Amino acid sequence: MFMTRRRGYRIYGPQRRHYKSILDDPSADYSSQEPLTYDSENEDDARDPVAAARHLPKQRNCCGVVVQTPNTSRFKNTIQSRILQRFPFLVEMLYWVINYxxxxxxxxxxxxxxAKTGIWNVAQAHGIAVLETEQEGWLSFLFPIQERTVQYWFMHGHQDALTVLNKAYALIHIPGTVGQVALALQAAPDGDY
Incomplete structure (x- = not known):
């Protein structure tokens, strides 16, 4: 979190510059020239039509299609939003928690x-089906070295190599992924996430 924080961004106090997304349509600034719409059925408009007019939907260009999205700028000064803007890695951690x-x-x-057949028996049956498909299926030419040969080599006389590969995977996979995300976020200009 410390490495990927937005430097110069203050959680408390006024902000220095306005963020504009690359997804924003160039014609999205039309809202300041057109007359403001007022919907008496909408609770926000019924309470404060001027405040609602400041947060009209944004137009975004996604793959050549213009899409209207809610304008969330009304929430940009809440403490939660400012913390997430200062530490964008917290959002990434939320995605990890959801995936987990x-x-x-x-x-x-x-x-x-x-439960009746046993999850390990089902997993073993699926694994054997994959091995049989690799060895005896019509795409077997794509697998010149059989899986059983590789497994036998590791399990009989080369278990130290297997231990090294397992530890390398454990030490590189998660820290490597986190490091790559951190570098990508650090390389992006402020606010372009």
């Missing part, structure tokens, strides 16, 4: 679904 929650839910669901 889905992973755990699917793990628990599969254990309950396959």
């Amino acid at each position: 929650a889905f992973y755990r839910m699917t793990s628990i669901a599969s254990q309950r679904i396959f």
